Amino acid sequence: xxxxxxxxxxxxxxTKEGIVxxxxxxxxxxxxxEAIALVGESGCGKTTTALSITKLLPNEGKLAGGxxxxxxxxxxxxxxxxMRRTRWNDISIVFQGAMNSLNxxxxxxxxxxxAIMLHKGSNRTEAKKKVKELFELVEINSERMDQFPxxxxxxxxxxxxxxxxxxxxxxxxxxxxxxxxxxxxVHAKFLICSKSLGKN
Ligand SMILES: Nc1ncnc2c1ncn2[C@@H]1O[C@H](COP(=O)(O)OP(=O)(O)OP(=O)(O)O)[C@@H](O)[C@H]1O
Ligand SMILES: [Mg+2]
Numbered sequence: 702x703x704x705x706x707x708x709x710x711x712x713x714x715x716t717k718e719g720i721v722x723x724x725x726x727x728x729x730x731x732x733x734x735e736a737i738a739l740v741g742e743s744g745c746g747k748t749t750t751a752l753s754i755t756k757l758l759p760n761e762g763k764l765a766g767g768x769x770x771x772x773x774x775x776x777x778x779x780x781x782x783x784m785r786r787t788r789w790n791d792i793s794i795v796f797q798g799a800m801n802s803l804n805x806x807x808x809x810x811x812x813x814x815x816a817i818m819l820h821k822g823s824n825r826t827e828a829k830k831k832v833k834e835l836f837e838l839v840e841i842n843s844e845r846m847d848q849f850p851x852x853x854x855x856x857x858x859x860x861x862x863x864x865x866x867x868x869x870x871x872x873x874x875x876x877x878x879x880x881x882x883x884x885x886x887v888h889a890k891f892l893i894c895s896k897s898l899g900k901n
Contacts, residue, residue: 702773705731705754705873710767712746712753723749723762733872748797751877755794756784771873789820793866797877800858803850809861810836810846813868820869835864 712724724746731737739747752758754769756776769776771792776784788794796802804812810832817828829846836843839860841853850858866874 703730703770704733704735704772706768706770707750707754708768708770710750710753710769711765712749712758713763713765714749714761715763716761722765724753726767728767731873748877751794751875754875755788755792756781757794789816789869789871791871792873792875793869793871794875795859795862795866795877800855800862803858803861805850807849808847809850809853809858810848813861813865816865817868831868832864835867838867839864 707730708728710724710727711722714721714723727746727750729737729739739750741747749758749762752762753764754776756779758764764777767777771787776787779787803809810829813832813835814825814828817823817831818825821828823831832846833843836846841857841860841864845853845857850861853861863876866876
């Protein structure tokens with residue numbers, strides 16, 4: 702059984718001007734330990750594919766067909782409540798422009814600590830220890846855990862979101878251009894690192 706099998710996925714946006722067939726028959730499989738990249742021109746449907754898999758489509762976006770098997774279970778049929786539990790614990794996503802999705806009025810460390818406490822049921826001490834390790838992994842000084850997003854550089858914010866995506870040890874991490882705000886050296890390092898994470 703594959704970790705992820707996307708079969709003939711179709712996602713259409715229903716707009717006033719008509720139907721936009723953003724994803725129209727996409728299929729691919731991903732085995733455990735593998736990494737794959739979807740490459741294509743702007744507007745070809747990469748983000749829509751990621752949002753369809755994680756069921757985070759905006760209201761006007763509707764799954765028009767296909768299946769998304771994750772460990773053999775069809776996510777298309779999963780209720781939103783069950784999907785909420787699957788997200789973070791089993792599947793996490795780093796959004797395009799992730800650096801803007803941090804809460805501006807909450808310390809960066811606390812945002813990740815809370816996610817771990819909520820999704821993993823850890824206590825605060827355990828969660829804080831995990832966040833320290835994650836900060837080291839993405840090369841942010843752990844003393845910065847008590848800072849607010851505006852005190853971070855763009856690349857640091859993006860790395861914090863990567864730490865967030867890794868926080869609950871998901872089986873699948875979807876990155877939607879997760880490295881655009883990182884400088885070239887860190888960019889290369891992160892991609893190599895995500896490949897080796899995939900192998901573990
Ligand atoms: N909410 C929406 N309403 C209507 N059309 C949309 C919506 N979101 C995306 N689209 C359209 O769906 C198509 C695919 O968009 P998508 O964002 O998935 O592309 P992408 O491959 O991620 O592009 P990029 O590389 O620029 O990020 C585009 O034609 C886009 O205009
Ligand atoms: Mg996109």
